[in-house]
Amino acid sequence: MKLVILGGVAAGAKAAAKAGRLLPDAQIDIYTDDTHVSYSACGLPYYIEGNFENYEILLVRSPEEFKAQGINVHLQHRAIKILPESKQILIFNIVEEKGFLIEYDKLIIAIGASPVIQQINNINLKNIFTLRKIEDGIAVKEKVLRSKNAVIVGGGYIGVELLEAFVQQGLRTTLIEYAPHIMPMFDDDISKIIKNQLTEHSNSQYEILTSEIISEFSGDMDGVRSVRTTSGLDIQTDLVMLCTGAKPNVEIAMDAGIAIGETGAIKVNEKMETNIPDIYACGDCAEETLVINNTKIWMPLGSIANKEGRCAAMNACGFEDIFPGVLASAVTRCLDLTMSLTGLTEKNARKHGFKPVSATVTKNDKVGYMPDVNNITLKLVADSESGLLLGAQAVGTGDADKRINVFASALLGKLTVEEFLAHDLTYAPPFSPTIDPLLNAAQILASKIKKTL
Amino acid sequence: MKLVILGGVAAGAKAAAKAGRLLPDAQIDIYTDDTHVSYSACGLPYYIEGNFENYEILLVRSPEEFKAQGINVHLQHRAIKILPESKQILIFNIVEEKGFLIEYDKLIIAIGASPVIQQINNINLKNIFTLRKIEDGIAVKEKVLRSKNAVIVGGGYIGVELLEAFVQQGLRTTLIEYAPHIMPMFDDDISKIIKNQLTEHSNSQYEILTSEIISEFSGDMDGVRSVRTTSGLDIQTDLVMLCTGAKPNVEIAMDAGIAIGETGAIKVNEKMETNIPDIYACGDCAEETLVINNTKIWMPLGSIANKEGRCAAMNACGFEDIFPGVLASAVTRCLDLTMSLTGLTEKNARKHGFKPVSATVTKNDKVGYMPDVNNITLKLVADSESGLLLGAQAVGTGDADKRINVFASALLGKLTVEEFLAHDLTYAPPFSPTIDPLLNAAQILASKIKKTL
Numbered sequence: 001m002k003l004v005i006l007g008g009v010a011a012g013a014k015a016a017a018k019a020g021r022l023l024p025d026a027q028i029d030i031y032t033d034d035t036h037v038s039y040s041a042c043g044l045p046y047y048i049e050g051n052f053e054n055y056e057i058l059l060v061r062s063p064e065e066f067k068a069q070g071i072n073v074h075l076q077h078r079a080i081k082i083l084p085e086s087k088q089i090l091i092f093n094i095v096e097e098k099g100f101l102i103e104y105d106k107l108i109i110a111i112g113a114s115p116v117i118q119q120i121n122n123i124n125l126k127n128i129f130t131l132r133k134i135e136d137g138i139a140v141k142e143k144v145l146r147s148k149n150a151v152i153v154g155g156g157y158i159g160v161e162l163l164e165a166f167v168q169q170g171l172r173t174t175l176i177e178y179a180p181h182i183m184p185m186f187d188d189d190i191s192k193i194i195k196n197q198l199t200e201h202s203n204s205q206y207e208i209l210t211s212e213i214i215s216e217f218s219g220d221m222d223g224v225r226s227v228r229t230t231s232g233l234d235i236q237t238d239l240v241m242l243c244t245g246a247k248p249n250v251e252i253a254m255d256a257g258i259a260i261g262e263t264g265a266i267k268v269n270e271k272m273e274t275n276i277p278d279i280y281a282c283g284d285c286a287e288e289t290l291v292i293n294n295t296k297i298w299m300p301l302g303s304i305a306n307k308e309g310r311c312a313a314m315n316a317c318g319f320e321d322i323f324p325g326v327l328a329s330a331v332t333r334c335l336d337l338t339m340s341l342t343g344l345t346e347k348n349a350r351k352h353g354f355k356p357v358s359a360t361v362t363k364n365d366k367v368g369y370m371p372d373v374n375n376i377t378l379k380l381v382a383d384s385e386s387g388l389l390l391g392a393q394a395v396g397t398g399d400a401d402k403r404i405n406v407f408a409s410a411l412l413g414k415l416t417v418e419e420f421l422a423h424d425l426t427y428a429p430p431f432s433p434t435i436d437p438l439l440n441a442a443q444i445l446a447s448k449i450k451k452t453l
Numbered sequence: 454m455k456l457v458i459l460g461g462v463a464a465g466a467k468a469a470a471k472a473g474r475l476l477p478d479a480q481i482d483i484y485t486d487d488t489h490v491s492y493s494a495c496g497l498p499y500y501i502e503g504n505f506e507n508y509e510i511l512l513v514r515s516p517e518e519f520k521a522q523g524i525n526v527h528l529q530h531r532a533i534k535i536l537p538e539s540k541q542i543l544i545f546n547i548v549e550e551k552g553f554l555i556e557y558d559k560l561i562i563a564i565g566a567s568p569v570i571q572q573i574n575n576i577n578l579k580n581i582f583t584l585r586k587i588e589d590g591i592a593v594k595e596k597v598l599r600s601k602n603a604v605i606v607g608g609g610y611i612g613v614e615l616l617e618a619f620v621q622q623g624l625r626t627t628l629i630e631y632a633p634h635i636m637p638m639f640d641d642d643i644s645k646i647i648k649n650q651l652t653e654h655s656n657s658q659y660e661i662l663t664s665e666i667i668s669e670f671s672g673d674m675d676g677v678r679s680v681r682t683t684s685g686l687d688i689q690t691d692l693v694m695l696c697t698g699a700k701p702n703v704e705i706a707m708d709a710g711i712a713i714g715e716t717g718a719i720k721v722n723e724k725m726e727t728n729i730p731d732i733y734a735c736g737d738c739a740e741e742t743l744v745i746n747n748t749k750i751w752m753p754l755g756s757i758a759n760k761e762g763r764c765a766a767m768n769a770c771g772f773e774d775i776f777p778g779v780l781a782s783a784v785t786r787c788l789d790l791t792m793s794l795t796g797l798t799e800k801n802a803r804k805h806g807f808k809p810v811s812a813t814v815t816k817n818d819k820v821g822y823m824p825d826v827n828n829i830t831l832k833l834v835a836d837s838e839s840g841l842l843l844g845a846q847a848v849g850t851g852d853a854d855k856r857i858n859v860f861a862s863a864l865l866g867k868l869t870v871e872e873f874l875a876h877d878l879t880y881a882p883p884f885s886p887t888i889d890p891l892l893n894a895a896q897i898l899a900s901k902i903k904k905t906l
Contacts, residue, residue, distance in 0.1 A: 010887075040820065330880075333883050404879055406862050409876065412873070413872075419865070425756070427754060428495060429493070
């Protein structure tokens with residue numbers, strides 16, 4: 001049995017390792033255009049921040065470790081074309097600049113996603129970076145350690161994580177977002193709170209500009225020198241990070257007749273099978289099922305990629321496994337602010353045909369007399385007709401992430417607001433107020449639903 | 454309508470406040486033998502620890518605030534006898550040393566619990582304390598600030614919380630537990646880890662002795678001087694804390710013909726009604742339903758008392774409300790160690806007739822390269838026949854409490870291990886490893902259940 005895996009960061013690496021354990025005698029090959037395999041890309045901002053010195057800490061398994069398990073890792077080998085009829089793949093050796101054909105019995109596509117790059121004048125100047133791969137992280141960190149000023153374009157997850165990293169490294173940083181809000185995966189009211197809290201805590205060291213459109217970069221042979229906006233700003237900088245989103249890598253799949261879903265990522269069933277026999281897809285190039293209402297979304301996250309890689313390997317190796325989907329849970333941090341969410345936001349719930357009702361509270365995360373008490377703002381969303389819980393968002397300097405995960409379990413159990421109100425959460429002064437903010441918000445939500453009915 | 458409430462710490466105070474809002478014209482009276490009303494008793498260890506200077510921070514509502522709402526608070530008034538037939542209560546004014554009769558239409562009993570005191574020689578010496586009321590806290594703190602050595606008898610919640618408080622106040626402290634394990638609400642294997650972790654982190658400043666029985670206290674007119682054990686130890690000390698458990702205050706209820714449950718606390722239905730019409734009970738004197746299997750337990754916790762007080766008031770005032778019961782969730786901290794649990798332990802599951810299977814993992818609470826990564830040990834328990842989740846225990850210097858509450862939601866939703874494995878928890882390096890310890894443990898649990906079947 002010849003198992004070929006295209007891509008080897010999270011999903012691909014996990015799939016290979018799992019398959020190697022399931023079928024020790026199979027021939028397993030990873031082909032990746034990357035210079036590294038099996039690494040934690042989500043850790044790159046923390047490497048740049050200086051939480052650890054050696055980037056090799058991010059490497060999970062080396063090609064040698066894979067080899068010891070009988071798995072061949074082919075770095076800098078790009079897959080060019082898949083021929084499903086003959087079960088062949090055209091591979092291009094980037095170093096030797098030479099193509100060759102390989103064969104597979106089962107194929108797992110785990111080729112990830114790529115940064116979205118907008119068309120801006122002089123975008124090819126030196127010191128304008130994206131952050132996705134290990135080399136990106138190394139290059140950015142080297143530049144950061146020799147810089148005083150930075151501009152981050154885009155206020156999503158990577159943008160705010162790099163804001164933290166740059167500020168901790170002492171850079172004067174400007175984050176520029178073209179939309180009216182940063183962190184647009186949250187409802188607008190919550191995004192507004194995020195910006196306010198980050199700005200309140202700000203000092204002269206960083207600035208967040210929203211509704212600001214970049215007209216051009218300018219610089220010289222040494223690289224970018226300034227960022228100009230259509231409103232007339234001219235911001236001096238030593239480096240620019242482009243963090244304007246990512247898109248799934250699907251070209252080679254489309255070209256081979258593999259179906260692409262409405263999200264733009266590769267369509268898979270709960271066994272991670274594509275529409276073509278013996279071809280599986282997983283990780284950031286594949287789409288997910290949102291289990292709340294069985295619709296499709298695209299959640300390019302390392303934790304999900306891992307589970308999908310495992311599931312794809314199980315099924316490709318002839319075992320049975322099911323990946324039912326996601327709740328769309330996510331978290332990040334920017335300096336002392338935690339931002340976390342699960343399920344549907346109010347705006348998304350409306351798009352999905354629900355009639356959502358929401359309740360928002362701002363409360364202490366523990367009893368007020370404890371010395372490390374902090375705030376969290378919590379927004380819960382439910383369907384006003386059925387009372388079904390739909391989603392939650394939490395932001396604050398306090399323990400927001402805990403509340404989101406507690407709520408995620410309730411989404412997994414498909415609980416209604418009334419059922420959730422029977423909750424028994426742990427209580428002690430260092431951990432929560434007598435009545436947890438989750439229950440405060442749920443009580444308000446329940447009373448709103450009663451009024452609606 | 455005359456509403457009488459006996460007791461006013463958590464459940465009683467909450468019931469009064471809620472009733473005052475529901476029926477502004479009712480005559481509402483709180484009678485309590487205490488010198489204070491409406492306070493956070495759970496905060497006393499943190500007051501003693503020095504987290505805040507003024508004990509008044511623990512007072513939630515003053516008698517004056519109640520008065521402004523039309524509620525009369527009668528401090529130092531002990532209820533002596535309830536006459537359900539005539540709906541009268543004999544009250545004793547402790548200050549004036551005089552009894553008198555009052556009448557009620559509805560009665561809420563919220564008289565709490567009392568420390569269990571063992572019979573030990575010289576237990577009445579000065580500077581031997583229990584901790585339950587505000588005066589206790591004030592007296593203990595005064596003594597702590599003038600002391601160098603302390604002995605804590607009992608290694609349950611209050612015992613370990615006071616260990617933290619005393620160590621932070623610079624006292625050389627010895628905790629003595631007669632049983633082989635401290636924190637006996639956990640399974641023995643987890644209790645062992647708790648003691649090991651507390652002892653590992655220990656320095657010469659504190660010591661934990663298990664299976665050690667106190668034979669006598671000795672001292673003089675100034676108070677206790679030493680604690681002797683049957684094994685021959687003679688520990689010099691300036692003060693002793695008796696933290697050997699609590700028992701519900703039920704004598705006056707029993708005497709009135711109110712039914713007591715198998716747990717020893719007052720029996721109530723989900724409306725907090727006792728067996729006698731128009732008499733409700735709530736808080737630490739009443740028992741709870743464990744919703745996992747609809748059995749009775751006694752959980753004397755402030756958070757639960759609050760909910761029960763609210764429910765009792767609703768029903769006493771003619772509205773409808775239901776308190777379905779508890780999951781037995783609890784948490785505490787001793788120094789940097791968090792201890793948390795929910796649902797049934799393995800030993801309790803067996804007692805309740807389940808055939809439990811368990812899985813224990815020790816893992817990082819976040820990605821290993823983050824500077825503040827810490828350990829947690831997590832034990833999950835499920836029923837081997839149905840796969841139903843039954844309980845979880847977590848201890849460690851890492852974020853143990855989050856995992857327990859996430860699991861508590863799964864208990865609320867009555868999920869099986871297989872259903873839980875479909876979870877989508879938030880992931881980012883500062884918050885959890887790629888695969889959360891909860892899912893590691895659930896995977897092991899699932900494989901054990903498969904083998905059992």
